[in-house]
Amino acid sequence: MYAIIATGGKQYKVSEGDEIRVEKLSAADGETVTFDQVLAVSTDDGLKAGADAAGATVTASVVTTGRAKKVIVAKYKRKTGYHKKNGHRQYFTQVKIDKINA
Template sequence: MFAVVKIAGQQFKVQAGQSLYVPHLQGKSGDKVEFSDVLLTDDNGTLSTGSDVKAKVTAEILADLVQGDKVIAFKMKRRKGYRKKKGHRTHYTQIKIESIA
């Protein structure tokens, strides 16, 4: 059984027991979170979408703050002495899907 869930504005295809990184969620490691915005479910070949979906996905937070790779934004204008270097690291949360019910 799998489901497509909307988490923080992004869609993820999840299965029970799967571990994945999602955009940063509030909570500490060990907390349980529930996602009720399920877009699609597949139960042994029977698909349900839209308003037919009555499932909820529960997950446990494994790591509350994981930083992604550094992304560099470098701007330069040649022969003018203009250089700007900015960077950022996106924050993620690692969760483990416990059940789709």
Template sequence: MYAVIATGGKQRRVEAGQRLQVELLEAPQGAEVTFTPVLLVDDGTVLATPAELASASVRGRVVGETKGPKIDGFTYKNATNNRRRWGHRQRYSTVEITAIAKD
């Protein structure tokens, strides 16, 4: 059984026991989180309509927090002496999927 969940503006395909990195969640380490599935597939049976997915849920546990790669940027405009350096490093929550329930 697998499900497609929406989190952080992205959709991810998940299965029970899988670990994935999602956008930073406001939950402490070890906390239970619940995701709403967009699609659920169980042995060839596909649940995709909002009425069918009303009782379905995907539960996970926050394992930790990680950081993505450093992104360095430089902006330069000729003849105006305009230069700017910037950087960004995205923070992610690592979540382990514990259960996928369709009832």
């Protein structure tokens, strides 16, 4: 059984027991989070999507929050002496999927 959820502008395919990294959520470590934007749910009866999956939810618990590895952004324009180097570390929340309520 799996579900496709949407959070942080991205879509994730999750099953019970999976650990995924999503965009930072405003929840502390150990708290329970409910994802109600479920796009599709796979059940024993088959795949439910759209309006059929409107009442489905996915319950997860927050494992940790942190920052990803640094991504280096370099800009360069030839013949002008223009060099710019910038770094970025994205915040994330790692969650463990506990239950899929179809």
